[in-house]
Amino acid sequence: MEQYRCTKTIVSLINYHFVFCPRYRRKVLVGEVEIRFKQLVQQICKENDWRILAMEVMPDHCHLFLNCLPTDSPSAIMAKVKGVTxxxxxxxxxxxxxxxxxxxxxxxxxxxxxxxxxTIKRYVEAQKKRG
Structure with a gap:
């Protein structure tokens, strides 16, 4: 089901699918690091009114599917998520x-x-199961 957002004057449906990696594709997103990373992303998204539609963290990359307002640019979202985490x-x-x-x-x-x-949500959620 599509997620429409309604604010004072904006009605929007903007869903971004992000994929990003640690430097040198290092497999560092495991165990406690993965758990803490997910907590931080949830906190950042809550603070910025971004809705997480799906998130899967692989050892060497992350898929993040967000619903955002049109005032939030993809580059600003990534700068915030990557910088804070x-x-x-x-x-x-x-x-x-x-x-x-x-x-x-x-x-x-x-x-x-x-x-x-x-379809994107199913794809992101299936990433962890691919082995």
Missing amino acids: SRILRQEFKHLAHLPSLWTRSFFVSTAGNVSSE
């Missing part, structure tokens, strides 16, 4: 502290256009 995870986990940054500067983003939001 990189800083906090490197502070809290000693084995990540030596990294100058946790994430690559690049990311993939698409909107739900030719493919329905439900």
Whole structure:
């Protein structure tokens, strides 16, 4: 089911599918790091009024499917998510502290256009099960 957002003057349906990776595609998003990363993303999204439609964290990359307002640009969303999670995870986990940054500067983003939001959601949720 599509998620329409209604604010004072804006009615929108903007769903972004993001994929982003740690530097050098390191497999660091495991165990306690994965758990803490998910908590941080949920907190950041709540603070910014972004709705998480689906999230799957693989050891070397993350899929994040968000519903946002048109005032939130994809680059601003990624800057916030990557910046906050990189800083906090490197502070809290000693084995990540030596990294100058946790994430690559690049990311993939698409909107739900030719493919329905439900299809993207199923795809993201199926990532963990692929082995």
